[in-house]
Amino acid sequence: MSRIPGLKTRRNAELGLLAFAMVLVAVFGATVEANKYDQLQSSFWVPAALLSILFLGLHIVVRFVAPYADPVLLPTVALINGIGVAFLRRIDIANAINEKQGPPGIFSGIGGRQLAWTLISLILAAALLLLIRDHKNISKYAYTLGLTGIVLMMIPAVLPASLSEVNGAKLWIKLPGVSIQPGEFAKLMLVTFFAYYLVRKREVLSLASKRFLGIDFPRGRDLGPVLTVWLFSLLVLVFEKDLGTALLYFGLFVVTLYVATERSSWLIIGLLLFFGGVYVAYLLGASVGGPFANFYDRADVWLNPFDPAQYNRNGGSYQLVQGLLGLGTGGLFGTGPGAGSPLSVPEVQNDFIFAGLGEEIGLFGLSALLVCYMLIAMRGLLAAIGVRDSFGKLVAGGLSFTLGLQVFVILGGITGLIPLTGQTTPFLSSGGSSLMANWLLIAMLLRISNAARGPATSGGGTAQPGPKKAPTQLHGAMTEVIKP
Amino acid sequence: MNAPLRKSGVVLLVLFAMIFAKLNWVQAYKADDYRTNAWNGRVVVAEYERPRGVIEADSGTALAENKATDDTLKYLRVYPKKEIYAPVLGYKPVNLGATGIESSENDFLSGESDKLFADRLSDMFTGEETGGGNVILSLKTKAQEVAWKEMTDNERGATKGAAVALDPNTGAIQALVSMPSYDPNKLVTHDKNAAAKTYKELLGDKDQPLVNRALSQTLPPGSTFKVIVSAAALKNGYTVDTEIPAGGEYKESGAVIHNAEDEVCPGGQISLKEALTESCNTGYAKLGVKLGADKVKAEAKAFGFEDDTLKVGDLESGDGLSVAASHTGDIANPDGTTDKGALAQSSIGQRDVRMTPLQGALIASTVANGGEQMRPYLVQKLLSPDRRTIYTASPKKKSDPIDGKVASELKEMMVSVVENGTGKKAKISGFTVGGKTGTAQNAEGADPHGWFIGFAFNSKGEAVSAVCVMLENVKGGHASAEAARIAGLIMKAAAGSGGN
Numbered sequence: 001m002s003r004i005p006g007l008k009t010r011r012n013a014e015l016g017l018l019a020f021a022m023v024l025v026a027v028f029g030a031t032v033e034a035n036k037y038d039q040l041q042s043s044f045w046v047p048a049a050l051l052s053i054l055f056l057g058l059h060i061v062v063r064f065v066a067p068y069a070d071p072v073l074l075p076t077v078a079l080i081n082g083i084g085v086a087f088l089r090r091i092d093i094a095n096a097i098n099e100k101q102g103p104p105g106i107f108s109g110i111g112g113r114q115l116a117w118t119l120i121s122l123i124l125a126a127a128l129l130l131l132i133r134d135h136k137n138i139s140k141y142a143y144t145l146g147l148t149g150i151v152l153m154m155i156p157a158v159l160p161a162s163l164s165e166v167n168g169a170k171l172w173i174k175l176p177g178v179s180i181q182p183g184e185f186a187k188l189m190l191v192t193f194f195a196y197y198l199v200r201k202r203e204v205l206s207l208a209s210k211r212f213l214g215i216d217f218p219r220g221r222d223l224g225p226v227l228t229v230w231l232f233s234l235l236v237l238v239f240e241k242d243l244g245t246a247l248l249y250f251g252l253f254v255v256t257l258y259v260a261t262e263r264s265s266w267l268i269i270g271l272l273l274f275f276g277g278v279y280v281a282y283l284l285g286a287s288v289g290g291p292f293a294n295f296y297d298r299a300d301v302w303l304n305p306f307d308p309a310q311y312n313r314n315g316g317s318y319q320l321v322q323g324l325l326g327l328g329t330g331g332l333f334g335t336g337p338g339a340g341s342p343l344s345v346p347e348v349q350n351d352f353i354f355a356g357l358g359e360e361i362g363l364f365g366l367s368a369l370l371v372c373y374m375l376i377a378m379r380g381l382l383a384a385i386g387v388r389d390s391f392g393k394l395v396a397g398g399l400s401f402t403l404g405l406q407v408f409v410i411l412g413g414i415t416g417l418i419p420l421t422g423q424t425t426p427f428l429s430s431g432g433s434s435l436m437a438n439w440l441l442i443a444m445l446l447r448i449s450n451a452a453r454g455p456a457t458s459g460g461g462t463a464q465p466g467p468k469k470a471p472t473q474l475h476g477a478m479t480e481v482i483k484p
Numbered sequence: 485m486n487a488p489l490r491k492s493g494v495v496l497l498v499l500f501a502m503i504f505a506k507l508n509w510v511q512a513y514k515a516d517d518y519r520t521n522a523w524n525g526r527v528v529v530a531e532y533e534r535p536r537g538v539i540e541a542d543s544g545t546a547l548a549e550n551k552a553t554d555d556t557l558k559y560l561r562v563y564p565k566k567e568i569y570a571p572v573l574g575y576k577p578v579n580l581g582a583t584g585i586e587s588s589e590n591d592f593l594s595g596e597s598d599k600l601f602a603d604r605l606s607d608m609f610t611g612e613e614t615g616g617g618n619v620i621l622s623l624k625t626k627a628q629e630v631a632w633k634e635m636t637d638n639e640r641g642a643t644k645g646a647a648v649a650l651d652p653n654t655g656a657i658q659a660l661v662s663m664p665s666y667d668p669n670k671l672v673t674h675d676k677n678a679a680a681k682t683y684k685e686l687l688g689d690k691d692q693p694l695v696n697r698a699l700s701q702t703l704p705p706g707s708t709f710k711v712i713v714s715a716a717a718l719k720n721g722y723t724v725d726t727e728i729p730a731g732g733e734y735k736e737s738g739a740v741i742h743n744a745e746d747e748v749c750p751g752g753q754i755s756l757k758e759a760l761t762e763s764c765n766t767g768y769a770k771l772g773v774k775l776g777a778d779k780v781k782a783e784a785k786a787f788g789f790e791d792d793t794l795k796v797g798d799l800e801s802g803d804g805l806s807v808a809a810s811h812t813g814d815i816a817n818p819d820g821t822t823d824k825g826a827l828a829q830s831s832i833g834q835r836d837v838r839m840t841p842l843q844g845a846l847i848a849s850t851v852a853n854g855g856e857q858m859r860p861y862l863v864q865k866l867l868s869p870d871r872r873t874i875y876t877a878s879p880k881k882k883s884d885p886i887d888g889k890v891a892s893e894l895k896e897m898m899v900s901v902v903e904n905g906t907g908k909k910a911k912i913s914g915f916t917v918g919g920k921t922g923t924a925q926n927a928e929g930a931d932p933h934g935w936f937i938g939f940a941f942n943s944k945g946e947a948v949s950a951v952c953v954m955l956e957n958v959k960g961g962h963a964s965a966e967a968a969r970i971a972g973l974i975m976k977a978a979a980g981s982g983g984n
Contacts, residue, residue: 255492255495258488258492259485259488259489259492260485262485262487262488311523321523322523322525324510324514324518325518325519325521325523325524325526327507327510327511327518328510328511328514328515328516328517328518328519328521328524329515329518329519329524329526330511330515331511331512331515331519332511332512332515340526341525341526341529344525344526358507358511362511363507363508363511363512366507366511367504367507370500370503370504370507373500374496374497374500377493377496378493378496381489381490381492381493381496384489385486385489385490390485393485393486393489394485397485397489397492400496401492401495401496404496404499404500405496405499407500407503408496408499408500408502408503411503411507412499412502412503412506415503415506415507415509415510416506416510417502417503417506
């Protein structure tokens with residue numbers, strides 16, 4: 001891809017931001033060691049340096065194959081990823097001290113594993129950028145991706161609990177040595193499929209409607225897919241015992257639908273269906289129990305976390321309460337990295353990493369992290385707005401929104417805003433699936449933002465942003481004609 | 485498609501703003517709550533980083549101290565005297581809530597008090613973790629241990645009761661016993677499950693060992709209440725020699741009053757002093773009805789009844805162990821007029837009259853102290869970690885229920901009770917003892933409660949102790965005699981001559 005003079009690539013800005021992010025990660029790691037060992041270990045800089053090399057590698061790939069990509073995305077994600085690695089290493093150090101061992105090796109423990117997962121994730125992201133030079137090409141595989149996504153999403157629900165359940169949520173495939181959270185990947189595939197499907201259907205879904213109460217409602221026969229996905233996500237809610245996942249799938253579908261059709265009625269229908277369904281599931285849990293009982297319990301924990309009966313119950317509010325107490329102990333400024341006791345929160349390396357971090361970096365640090373997530377989602381949406389084809393818009397919009405929604409679901413759960421669910425915190429939580437999937441998501445956003453910010457390329461042919469022309473750009477897809 | 489994309493962005497912003505708002509709630513607004521929450525393990529570990537202050541009795545005997553351990557909680561709280569002092573000290577467990585002095589003086593004992601700011605500051609420079617501040621109680625080990633021994637070994641086999649002794653001149657509590665008690669060591673063990681189990685057992689015990697009977701249990705005071713009716717009479721023109729109507733039986737509005745025995749005041753008239761000495765029920769019932777409900781209630785209130793704000797602990801901060809309010813009851817018909825039958829019964833400490841043992845001791849102490857009631861307290865001194873005195877209790881007057889003249893008349897009457905009347909068992913050699921017995925009927929068919937409230941003056945005429953002893957459900961008649969005997973021994977020990 002040759003560069004056009006006059007159009008700024010902003011790659012050097014990206015490099016500068018990346019360097020700043022890595023300095024922050026190094027400072028975090030150094031503070032941890034200063035607090036834990038009263039002095040810096042000679043190797044305190046190594047994890048940050050290794051991360052810098054990895055991110056630098058991706059930066060170089062971006063420089064060559066996506067020169068116009070958004071310069072903020074990569075450094076922001078790198079910062080969160082780096083803080084995640086440093087915090088996981090901090091947990092290793094605390095464990096080593098508890099067991100009266102010396103400092104853990106750079107590649108040992110969950111911090112070391114996370115470092116390795118980062119390497120793999122970055123290779124995947126680079127591969128995606130190298131292989132897919134035009135995001136529209138992905139639409140060729142839309143049905144394959146959609147089908148794979150649904151299968152991946154359903155596997156944990158079908159597997160016996162011993163192979164799929166962690167902390168009461170059936171979201172895993174547990175293999176010897178490694179556990180996979182297939183939903184993380186399914187999410188990406190489903191967004192791609194929805195985008196493709198909706199680009200084809202959008203004319204029908206947005207034009208044919210009945211007006212009722214001043215809102216345009218779609219025709220009954222067009223509701224089919226929405227209802228299917230709704231039912232599907234409620235099944236996920238019940239059988240995977242996870243409200244967050246259900247909210248995530250349904251949310252991403254409704255939003256892509258809304259973006260495709262520009263019809264707010266879809267949002268209203270979606271919200272009503274979802275919250276109606278959740279409320280019914282809650283009532284069923286209270287009266288019938290069975291598969292709904294788990295969801296009812298979680299809602300109960302959410303409503304009364306400080307009730308001693310809930311607190312002492314096995315699977316009750318202990319974790320949530322300990323997380324809240326950790327956050328509260330941190331207060332405005334936090335205890336400082338390495339000076340808190342995040343280990344008193346169960347699963348602090350996974351679902352509750354935000355609570356563990358919050359104890360040490362305080363409200364100010366968490367707010368900064370929150371702003372980072374917001375930046376990523378907003379930059380993604382910006383790419384969606386800037387890109388010229390409908391498919392790209394829907395993919396970038398859907399992915400960005402999904403990422404934002406996932407952050408909301410898990411942080412809302414930890415802070416007690418919504419019932420707690422078993423979502424990972426993107427780029428922070430320990431675990432390969434989440435990290436790989438989310439880096440692929442970022443690679444996709446980088447690719448689309450490159451198209452959005454760069455010069456108009458061949459394929460679409462016109463620089464005129466016109467969503468109505470978009471369907472023709474898609475491989476083998478025909479726009480459905482409205483039949484009244 | 486751009487418009488809905490922008491709107492989706494706004495939706496995300498709103499969602500993030502909600503998270504931000506909730507984070508502010510958790511980390512700013514609720515931060516202090518969460519930081520100090522009993523379930524917050526960080527608080528516990530930090531608390532056990534330095535040794536907690538020691539609690540000692542008047543004589544310097546350690547009542548609560550620390551033993552270094554090698555688990556994550558560095559110190560174990562130890563109560564060497566076990567159940568004897570438990571109702572006063574309370575306990576400071578790892579996971580449960582603290583009680584007693586351990587709770588009310590927690591800031592000082594843990595070292596967080598502002599009074600210890602200088603010590604904490606010097607810690608910052610020396611890098612040492614000095615302990616918390618030490619609390620010296622007003623309790624006299626001799627009095628406390630005699631009280632505990634005599635209560636638990638009482639000759640009537642009563643299993644529940646309470647005794648409290650205080651210095652009438654200062655309000656310093658010399659002894660405070662609640663029976664049955666419990667071993668606080670089992671509640672402060674670092675084995676949280678064992679502690680929780682013990683706590684559950686104690687909580688479920690029908691004899692309620694965790695209740696401080698001296699302060700928080702109210703029972704009908706029986707004839708000890710006659711001291712209050714006497715005070716009301718003396719204020720209203722009566723003298724110790726005023727003849728009051730008595731008799732073998734008194735019927736009033738459906739209530740029937742008898743005397744404990746037929747030979748008590750069977751005649752038509754009896755002097756006020758004689759009436760108290762023999763504990764004449766009919767005389768006092770008639771006297772109460774004559775004085776009227778308002779005067780009786782007002783007198784009880786003047787002595788401290790109906791006060792639910794009193795705390796016994798530290799005079800400076802006012803913090804301490806809560807004392808339940810004693811009550812006289814309504815003594816009224818549903819239409820608001822005085823129920824004379826109820827008034828007759830209330831005047832001899834029955835019906836709805838309820839009193840704490842501490843209130844009983846306060847009545848006796850007021851009489852012994854010339855009519856001034858001193859505020860009771862337990863914390864005598866606060867010492868810094870290096871045993872520098874930071875605070876010494878300066879006695880405070882609580883109220884003036886009666887004037888000096890009424891006080892000396894009451895004293896004369898109460899001394900007569902011990903010299904010639906129902907309280908003879910309280911006599912101790914070398915002291916002038918005064919008091920009043922009480923035998924309170926409670927539930928139908930249950931054994932009565934035995935009460936004694938009293939005071940002792942030494943040979944120099946100084947009031948040395950005021951006491952109240954209460955034994956629940958005493959078998960075999962003359963329930964108050966055993967209470968009187970124990971009261972005498974406690975006062976003797978409190979005066980420094982008795983026990984060993």
